[in-house]
Amino acid sequence: MVGREDSPASTTGGRAPYVVGAYILAGILLVAPFIALMWVSSYAKDSPRLWGFPFFYWYQLLWVLVTAVCTAVAYVLVHRVDRPREPLTDRNAR
Amino acid sequence: MKSGVDTVALTIVIVLFLAVTVIGFLAARWRRAEDLGSLDEWGLGGRGFGMFVTWFLLGGDLYTAYTFVAVPALMYTSGAIGFFAVPYTIIMYPLIFVFLPRLWSVSHRHGYVTPSDFIRGRYGSRALATAVALTGLLATMPYIALQLVGIQAVLEVMGVGGHGNTLVADIPLLVAFAALAAYTYSSGLRAPALIAFVKDSLIYLVIVVAVIYIPHKLGGWGQIFDSAQASLQQPNPATGKPKGSTVPTSQVYWPYATLALGSAMALFMYPHSITAVLATRNRNVVRRNASLLPAYTLLLGLIALLGYMALAAKIKPVGLDGKPNPQLAVPQLFENMFPSWFAGIAYSAIAIGALVPAAIMSIAAANLFTRNIYKEFFRPDATHAQEAKVSKLVSLLVKVGALAFVLTLDKTLAINFQLLGGIWMVQTFPAIVFGLFTRWFHRWALLAGWAVSMIYGTVEAYRVINPATKAHFGGSSAPIPLLDGRNGYIAVTAFVINVVITVALTVVLRALKAPAGHDVTEPEDYTADAGDPRVTPLPELTRT
Structure with a gap:
């Protein structure tokens, strides 16, 4: 990270591989809920039931929690690689 | 009761x-x-x-x-x-x-x-x-x-x-x-x-x-x-x-x-x-x-x-x-x-x-x-x-x-009020959200896409008749063109039309070198945070 900051104006091309990796992983975590929930036929069924709830209902409510975890992990990933950019912003603004 | x-x-x-x-x-x-x-x-x-x-x-x-x-x-x-x-x-x-x-x-x-x-x-x-x-x-x-x-x-x-x-x-x-x-x-x-x-x-x-x-x-x-x-x-x-x-x-x-x-x-x-x-x-x-x-x-x-x-x-x-x-x-x-x-x-x-x-x-x-x-x-x-x-x-x-x-309006189902608002609101999505990431889209193309999809969305919503009351604006879903009788939320259909028009016209307008308009923002503006230089938006805020 520190090494990257030393090379000036390397905003896009010269990112450390794990920075790119973190963004890709965050991207996957953020896209997953879309795919799961837009694919209605995969969960439009009655059984198995859970506490009397048809699958259709408890599955979607489960995705509320899964999505919360996804966005929380994505937040940590992105926040960690975002931070070192602030000095860059500082330099450009002057 | x-x-x-x-x-x-x-x-x-x-x-x-x-x-x-x-x-x-x-x-x-x-x-x-x-x-x-x-x-x-x-x-x-x-x-x-x-x-x-x-x-x-x-x-x-x-x-x-x-x-x-x-x-x-x-x-x-x-x-x-x-x-x-x-x-x-x-x-x-x-x-x-x-x-x-x-x-x-x-x-x-x-x-x-x-x-x-x-x-x-x-x-x-x-x-x-x-x-x-x-x-x-x-x-x-x-x-x-x-x-x-x-x-x-x-x-x-x-x-x-x-x-x-x-x-x-x-x-x-x-x-x-x-x-x-x-x-x-x-x-x-x-x-x-x-x-x-x-x-x-x-x-x-x-x-x-x-x-x-x-x-x-x-x-x-x-x-x-x-x-x-x-x-x-x-x-x-x-x-x-x-x-x-x-x-x-x-x-x-x-x-x-x-x-x-x-x-x-x-x-x-x-x-x-x-x-x-x-x-x-x-x-x-x-x-x-x-x-x-x-x-x-x-x-x-x-x-x-x-x-x-x-x-x-x-x-x-x-x-x-x-x-x-x-x-x-x-x-x-x-x-x-x-x-x-x-x-x-x-x-x-x-x-x-x-x-x-x-x-x-x-x-x-x-x-x-x-x-x-x-x-x-x-x-x-x-x-x-x-x-x-x-x-x-x-x-x-x-x-x-x-x-x-x-x-x-027909208020048989109140949710249609919110869905009607949604049909209109989504049409500003390309200008706002796409605009946060790229300046590729041409301003006139965005305006044209917006105008057509607003008209399309409103007309489609008007044409939905509530079967019970026979009133217009009776629902928010209509058949999706080209999708063989499948119904969908009009906002999404209109949005797709909006994007297609915007992309097509952007290609044309860029080829014609139509004036793109002045962009006062810079790339680093989009990642700035509190404490960064110039993140002091209006004079009112500093007047405390």
Whole structure:
């Protein structure tokens, strides 16, 4: 990270591989809920039931929690690689 | 429906309502606001809200009469389709996560208060900025109309209002409207933020009691789903087909997915949602909220199921006009299930839960008008005091506009008000969200895409006829062109048309070297955070 900051104006091309990796992983975590929930036929069924709830209902409510975890992990990933950019912003603004 | 007025419930509602109004007036002095006379103070609460307050504030404007009245009413009449509100409020979080921090950053670097300010700076296009402002203003009105219908539902179930002419029946609605207008007018966004605490506490209380006590009384969740299914399988008198089912059939897949997607895309285009976001302290408050707000979505899912509980409890809601009114299903369920005093608390939760967002929405729409229409076209040199004065006046006019929607459109299903607003609102998505990431799209192409999709969406929505009442604007789904009779939310179809036109015309206009307009933003503006240079948006903010 520190090494990257030393090379000036390397905003896009010269990112450390794990920075790119973190963004890709965050991207996957953020896209997953879309795919799961837009694919209605995969969960439009009655059984198995859970506490009397048809699958259709408890599955979607489960995705509320899964999505919360996804966005929380994505937040940590992105926040960690975002931070070192602030000095860059500082330099450009002057 | 029991006849006469429920005195105990009504007294509790009035007491809680007055308490909230007093809080609203006191809120004007909360955190020692220096000067509510300036637009930034009145409309954005001084832009200093941290995570905790923002959580309540965002929750406060996302979960409204839509949640408590409109969604359960749709579940009650049509079954599983109404549950689309759950995927809608799930997928909006990843969506928020991706683009709102960029909007926060660029707004704070350049002092933007509305999405339209951003469009003006980004594309250098007055026409496009005005289009976005007008869309926000227009789309907010039916959303506020939904809140008014929610309040009306509570008052009707309590027996308030007369059977006689429409004027008598509407008096309680007008009283609630006047109180809302009064406290919004005097204290701005700080009022709703503080009241959101009261409102959310009430809602949590009511919902916890409702989802434990009512299923217990009705024989358990399994029993509720089974009775709801039996009831939904009965034919609809207007169409002769079953009303719906608790598990969606294959015709419902497309409408379900598109309603969820379109609603999620629309939500953060509304001026009021953006106001709440810009009122946060730094760019990450929004992201951290994105992983905390799902608590509200769980709640919303359980509230939606109140519609099934009403079916299982054999509730047949009939309005004061003698016609069936599904919006009354949940308040009526509360009346039948709860003792009067607790029904009163539950009604208050619904009513206050409609008032708060209505206040936030009208303030945001008013800011939009003042900044992007009044200052842009009428008084470019307006003082801050003049701006605040115009905003307050317009916030009142917006509520009057909402009232006009209630009185003129078909209100068989109140959710269609919000969905109609969504059809319009989504059409600003390309200009705003795409614009946060790229300047490739041409401003004229965006304007053309917006214009065509607005017309398409409005015409399609007008053409949907309610089979029972034969009224126009009877629904929000229509056959998707080229998709062989499949139905979908008109907002999404119109959005696709919008994007296709925008891309095609951008290619043409770029080839012709049409003037792209001046972009005042720079790439690093989109990642700036509090503490970075130039993140001191407006002089008002530093004047503390």
